[in-house]
Amino acid sequence: QSVLTxxxxxxxxxxxxxxxxxSGSSSNIGSNSVHWYQQIRGxxxxxxxxxxxxxxxxxxxxxxxxxxxxxxxxxxxxLRSEDEADYYCAAWDASLSAWxxxxxxxxTVL
Amino acid sequence: ExxxxxxxxxVKKPGESLKISCKGSGYNFTNYWIGWVRQMxxxxxxxxxxxxxxxxxxxxxxxxQGQVAVSTDSSINTAYLQWSSLKASDTxxxxxxxxxxxxxxxxxxxxxxxxxxxGQGTLVTVSS
Numbered sequence: 741q742s743v744l745t746x747x748x749x750x751x752x753x754x755x756x757x758x759x760x761x762x763s764g765s766s767s768n769i770g771s772n773s774v775h776w777y778q779q780i781r782g783x784x785x786x787x788x789x790x791x792x793x794x795x796x797x798x799x800x801x802x803x804x805x806x807x808x809x810x811x812x813x814x815x816x817x818x819l820r821s822e823d824e825a826d827y828y829c830a831a832w833d834a835s836l837s838a839w840x841x842x843x844x845x846x847x848t849v850l
Numbered sequence: 851e852x853x854x855x856x857x858x859x860x861v862k863k864p865g866e867s868l869k870i871s872c873k874g875s876g877y878n879f880t881n882y883w884i885g886w887v888r889q890m891x892x893x894x895x896x897x898x899x900x901x902x903x904x905x906x907x908x909x910x911x912x913x914x915q916g917q918v919a920v921s922t923d924s925s926i927n928t929a930y931l932q933w934s935s936l937k938a939s940d941t942x943x944x945x946x947x948x949x950x951x952x953x954x955x956x957x958x959x960x961x962x963x964x965x966x967x968x969g970q971g972t973l974v975t976v977s978s
Contacts, residue, residue: 742894755945771961772961772962773961773962773964775897775964775965776966783947784944784968784969784970784971785895785945785947785965785968786967786968787964787965787966790950790952790964790966791952791964792964794952796966804859826894828894828895830895830964830965831961832960832961832963834910834961837909837912838897838909838911838912838913839885839897839900839911839965840897840972841894841896841897842894842897843894844894844895
């Protein structure tokens with residue numbers, strides 16, 4: 741059972757929009773930054789969004805992050821086949837004194 | 851280019867010891883926290899521990915405290931994760947990752963830090 745809760749799967753057709761949710765609590769998302777990681781099958785994770793909504797250089801603006809209260813979300817617009825991957829949210833949890841990850845959401849492009 | 855390169859795959863028996871490594875390049879190794887993350891087969895990411903090479907300050911996940919040890923050798927820009935007695939349940943891919951921030955004030959750690967970049971991962975298989 742992960743501290744941050746994500747749906748196990750999400751899917752969409754090419755060109756459409758997918759939104760992945762990440763639910764936490766006041767000790768993690770509610771008071772600290774949320775970061776999103778993409779893990780393409782067989783590869784190491786890479787950061788997609790950091791500090792709630794900022795994108796590293798090189799990450800397309802099709803990816804956007806937002807946060808409200810104790811929940812965060814990652815939106816992927818203009819879905820492409822190369823977006824098929826596992827996506828993880830993460831944050832520092834002040835009560836646990838630990839970085840915590842969501843269980844991951846597998847995105848499938850139909 | 852900032853890069854983390856990890857040591858190769860390991861196959862060990864239960865009860866054996868192991869030390870895997872993570873070599874940083876392209877940045878000032880001593881000034882950045884390094885974290886370790888576990889990914890068990892078919893499962894998600896779990897944070898293990900984080901260490902600051904300059905003074906070896908460290909933070910362990912309560913779930914891993916006492917099960918593993920982290921260390922660094924700044925003379926060769928390398929971080930380590932080690933076990934004294936492996937169990938079959940330690941079978942997993944282990945990633946190292948640098949903790950990065952764009953926060954300019956002093957009270958940003960750890961809340962405004964994220965893991966970037968990541969090493970390629972080290973597969974550890976423990977089987978009798």
